Amino acid sequence: MRLSRFFIPILKENPKEAEIVSHRLMLRAGMIRQQSQGIYSWLPLGKKVLDKVNNIIREEQNRAGAIELSMPTLQSAELWQESGRYDAYGKEMLRIKDRQDRPMLYGPTNEEMITDIFRSSVKSYKDLPLNLYHIQLKFRDEIRPRFGTMRSREFMMKDAYSFDLTREGAEHSYNKMFTAYLRTFDRLGLRAIPMRADTGPIGGNLSHEFIILADTGESEVFCHKDFVNFDIPAENTDFDSVDGLKGIFDKWTSLYAATSEMHDEAAFNAIPEGERLSARGIEVGHIFYFGTKYSEPMGAKVQGPDGKEHFVHMGSYGIGPTRLVPAIIEASHDENGIIWPESVAPFDVVVINMKAGDEACDGTCELIYAALTKAGKDVLYDDTDDRAGTKFATADLIGVPYQIIAGPRAVANGEVEVKDRKTGARETMTIEAAINRFVA
Structure with missing residues (x-):
């Protein structure tokens, strides 16, 4: 690409509205342009980076056995009423009506829709395990969008959803995604620390956030210092090995980590003082196991080997590409500008x-x-x-x-x-x- 023919609106001065380094540099480098509060266009330079981030995410999801599909951004309110989340989700959900006065919503997440797809198509345990994912724009009406695409109202999300016959199978699916996430962030030039986390409106009782250490982060991190330098699973990792992936999960979690929201001071204090790490970070991924929270109210069940019907055990797994791009910048820049890792640089x-x-x-x-x-x-x-x-x-x-x-x-x-x-x-x-x- 010849620079004389490329569209890259460079800004010479620092934009006044940019509070953090990544927002400032993304605007100055002509990567993004704000269209309204918390909503951005990705200009050619920014889109090249975003596409490379998505390609790495896609490769590691495929490696772990997930299968890509595409779901619509607009969803019927009926599905959310089935699950009981339509009224409970809060004002972050953008609720609208179509011309026939039917209630719709701009999807903030896709648990209900993917469960509907599953229940209409899968009837036997022989079709399990199954993990479906897509990379799609979503909308959450944040009360205070800020920091550019780090916390925006419209954002891109890779969300995957696993279906298993048993809890044991679901935990293996969870460990697959746990391992795939470690590999994904490493390939992006980042060291992401998995933190035990609250499940929030998604539900369930097993959850981890993946945190990039950065002074501008909104999360507080308390963990063992070895988390920052732990070995990353290899490319030839056997994702079908139950024991192998459990071993990867156990090695990480044995060092203990928790977000500040968990207030688990006793566990953190059990780490020798010289081996503790307390810092701030940016959440770039979140994984959940929530069992039958959605399959039971929505009737997602399969016939088991015993001839009886069983509600499937589910998990969901999210990565925010439009948040990852500024997170990479926060972790890799100097006074002159951005320093891209080779894997996601807009040009080689x-x-x-x-x-x-x-x-x-x-x-x-x-x-x-x-x-x-x-x-x-x-x-x-x-x-x-x-x-x-x-x-x-x-x-x-x-x-x-x-x-x-x-x-x-x-x-x-x-x-x-x-x-x-x-x-x-x-x-x-x-x-x-x-x-x-x-x-x-």
Whole structure:
């Protein structure tokens, strides 16, 4: 992509409405634009990052055996009346009526709808276990939306729902998602700490939040310090191994963690003083096991091996991609801008032409741009006639992991400079070596 043809409305000044670093940098880098309170458009640069985040989430859900579908954003109130949550959910739910005066709602979550899909299609235990997920926009009318897409009213959610014949099977499904979440956040360049948590309006009695440590976080974290450096499950983890996944779950939970809402001081105090960690963090994922809370009132049952009908045991598992993007920025930035992990960066490398219009510089940049693009790299080519300082500021602000800088003097010697955005390290190398650095 040539920068001269890309839509990226950079802001030179810090927006007054931005209270935290991620909101400020997302606005300045032209990633998002506010349309109304708590509702944002994702502009091209932001959407590229969001899509890469979603792709990693999708890959790890598929690896764990979940199956993707797509459910509508608007839901019938009848389903929520069946479950008993329509009146209980509160003012966060946006309630509307269609032209036939039928009560509808803009879905804040999908337990009822997925249960309806399940009960109309699955009748036998032989079709279990089953885990269905989708990645979709949702709406919750937050009383105080703030921090940009960190706490917005309209947001994107990956929500998965598991169905099992027994509690034991449901716990294995829970451990699958627990393990998949650890892998997902690690691939996003984040260390997410799983915290024992309150189940809230979702219901149930087993729940974990996944927290990214950040000073701007709204959650308080109390846990063993080893949580920050614990081993992440490998790519070849056997998700069918009940004992293997239980072992992963037990290793994490044996160190004990709880959110501040649980007020479990005795458990935290049992950790030796030098091994305690108390900090603030951002919730980026939440998983629940709630048994038959929805299957019983909504009649979601299957015939078991004993010939009798059984209400299925369910769990739900959420990750907020539109919250993850600012969380990554909160965890990875400096005074010049964003520092993206390579896995989610909007571009792999930016080629900076220091003297657009100069035949040698133009030719070198075109050569590098073509070679890297042909090799499958996502390349941004700064072919603008801006001043050098502006070009460097833009590249640093948007956080592309590597910069290839082509100036007249270096090009005359058959060389370019390669800069690592994260470390700031610069290396002069031949043009061929620079190309091979990224395609080898």
